[in-house]
Amino acid sequence: MxxxxxxxxxxxxxxxxxxxxxxxxxxxxxxxxxxxxxxxxxxxxxxxxxxxxxxxxxxxxxxxxxxRIPLQHLIGWAALGGITVDVGPGVFVPRPETELLLEWGLGVLKGREYPVVVDLCTGSGALALAVARARPDAVVYAVDIDRNALAWARHNAEARAAAGDTPIRLYSGDVADGTMFAELDGLVDLVLCNPPYVPEGTHVPPEVAEYDPPPAVFAPESGLAVIRHVVAASARLLRPGGGLAIEHDDTHAQAVPALLRARRVLTEVAGHADLAGRPRFATARRG
Structure with missing residues (x-):
């Protein structure tokens, strides 16, 4: 033929x-x-x-x-930070916008040996595993509250470890729990988080509405409920000079930096745009 x-x-x-x-x-x-x-x-x-x-x-x-079935569901994987992770029903699909957050975080780690990194709301594990790939000397902790997400993250972590990457430490936990990772208080070099942040009731594309787990996308309090807990956790976890990066909705350009500035221990608060020029993540340092 x-x-x-x-x-x-x-x-x-x-x-x-x-x-x-x-x-x-x-x-x-x-x-x-x-x-x-x-x-x-x-x-x-x-x-x-x-x-x-x-x-x-x-x-x-x-x-x-x-x-409008997500492309990543059809091909079975999503890319972030030079690695791929398997994704499918029951787990949030990593987006290209998160690449810039990852890049900022890796910049914080430059010049630090054996850094401690925490990925809150890890989902598929993509951020944590991308850090482990880029920094084999890092001790990377990742946590999520959703059992389906954790199953995907565990699968991806095992696959990356089998490929020779440094294993991550994966936990089930709630970022609202003030005792989560208490043993790491004041010891963490970098906290990264891509939390649920879309305000409830927001219209989203079919790929999100019908396939991403709603608890991984939407959050109460105009999308800020989980972010408030992430800021509180980060303020106690970070060591002096440590960095925090939180992804947020493009309606949060003022609100999330304000939450960071409200914590006196957090300094150098800044907002960052995504590749399309929309406000997408905020960063801070522990003073």
């Missing part, structure tokens, strides 16, 4: 996804094609022609994606 240009299959896929309202149709089309072919996305230009069966397989996944 005659082979077909991969480029045309990707163009058709992107057209279908555009019509379906997918936010990044071309990127998703290319990632689906790369997944079907078993190659990295950047190597797609090296595959000019493909069999009809490949085109059909791409088309089947594109049909699913057009129904």
């Amino acid at each position: 005659k082979r077909q240009p991969l480029r045309l299959a990707i163009l058709e896929a992107a057209r279908i996804l555009t019509d379906a309202g997918v936010a990044s149709p071309r990127a998703d089309a290319e990632l689906i094609a790369a997944h079907v072919l078993g190659v990295e996305r950047g190597r797609l230009p090296l595959v000019p022609l493909v069999d009809a069966a490949v085109v059909d397989a791409i088309g089947q996944l594109v049909t699913q994606r057009a129904k």
